[in-house]
Amino acid sequence: xxxxxxxxxxxxxxxxxxxxxxxxxxxxxxxxxxxxxxxxxxxxxxxxxxxxxxxxxxxxxxxxxxxxxxxxxxxxxxxxxxxxxxxxxxxxxxxxxxxxxxxxxxxxxxxxxxxxxxxxxxxxxxxxxxxxxxxxxxxxxxxxxxxxxxxxxxxxxxxxxxxxxxxxxxxxxxxxxxxxxxxxxxxxxxxxxxxxxxxxxxxxxxxxxxxxxxxxxxxxxxxxxxxxxxxxxx
Numbered sequence: 001x002x003x004x005x006x007x008x009x010x011x012x013x014x015x016x017x018x019x020x021x022x023x024x025x026x027x028x029x030x031x032x033x034x035x036x037x038x039x040x041x042x043x044x045x046x047x048x049x050x051x052x053x054x055x056x057x058x059x060x061x062x063x064x065x066x067x068x069x070x071x072x073x074x075x076x077x078x079x080x081x082x083x084x085x086x087x088x089x090x091x092x093x094x095x096x097x098x099x100x101x102x103x104x105x106x107x108x109x110x111x112x113x114x115x116x117x118x119x120x121x122x123x124x125x126x127x128x129x130x131x132x133x134x135x136x137x138x139x140x141x142x143x144x145x146x147x148x149x150x151x152x153x154x155x156x157x158x159x160x161x162x163x164x165x166x167x168x169x170x171x172x173x174x175x176x177x178x179x180x181x182x183x184x185x186x187x188x189x190x191x192x193x194x195x196x197x198x199x200x201x202x203x204x205x206x207x208x209x210x211x212x213x214x215x216x217x218x219x220x221x222x223x224x225x226x227x228x229x230x231x232x233x234x
Contacts, residue, residue, distance in 0.1 A: 094144035096120075096136050099151050107149060109174040116146045116205040121153040121160060121167040128183050128191070129166045135193040142197075143206040170203045178203040187215075 099107050099119075111117050120136055122129035133150060140148040153160040153167065160167070168180040180186055180199065187195060194214045201208030 092144065093147050094141055096133065096140050096148040096150050099149050099156070101151075101156050104151075104156060107147070108169075108171055111147055111171070111174070113173060115172070117169075117171040118146060118148050118200060118205055119156075119169040119171070120148075120150040121156055121165065121169070122150060123153055123162060123165055126162070126165055128186065128189055131189060131191060132166045132168070132186065132196065135191070135196045138193050139197055139200065139206065143208075146200075146206050170200070170205045172205070177205070 097107075108117050108119060118136065118139075120129075120132055122133060124130075136148050136150070140146070153162070153165055164181050166180075166183070166186055168186070169176060170178040170180075186199075192214065194210060197206060197208050198210045198212075198214055200206045201210060
């Protein structure tokens with residue numbers, strides 16, 4: 001017997017004459033059915049049952065929490081490893097290197113992206129220059145991601161006045177960010193290594209933890225003494 005649901009020209013004629021019933025319509029698949037089908041397939045593949053969290057014991061829930069904690073800790077661990085590797089790659093200096101005028105462009109202007117450069121112009125025989133070179137040696141070891149350089153002033157910049165010494169230039173990305181010129185700006189022979197670190201930190205040349213001038217009390221006392229002297233003179 002011929003299938004009345006078969007798609008043939010003869011069956012179409014018979015349907016129009018009312019001799020055989022209309023072809024059964026295919027059932028539409030709803031969106032909910034598709035979602036349920038997908039969920040059941042996922043559950044079958046992963047061994048999970050719907051709403052299984054409600055059915056798990058406290059021990060099983062603790063185990064899931066432990067797994068999540070381990071995942072978070074592992075992500076943090078990998079992030080820290082990446083950070084430490086980057087820091088290790090950047091920590092390649094650690095000393096004060098002497099340069100000449102020929103080295104200036106390469107060592108300063110083309111030091112590299114996000115590389116901070118501290119350049120000290122000095123001359124032998126000037127005590128404050130000697131003191132700053134000693135301080136910079138300590139700071140270079142403490143902050144190996146910053147490039148510390150020194151150069152005899154007139155070798156690096158012809159005719160640079162001795163009255164401007166010591167001079168510290170601070171660069172980043174080849175651009176000068178700050179300059180400290182002369183003994184007054186560098187606080188003279190009383191300059192401490194902590195104070196110099198703070199000065200460099202103010203320019204962000206070193207990641208110092210010193211956030212305030214190490215000598216604020218001294219400065220306030222001097223200001224007060226000068227003020228009192230003026231009042232007495234008046």
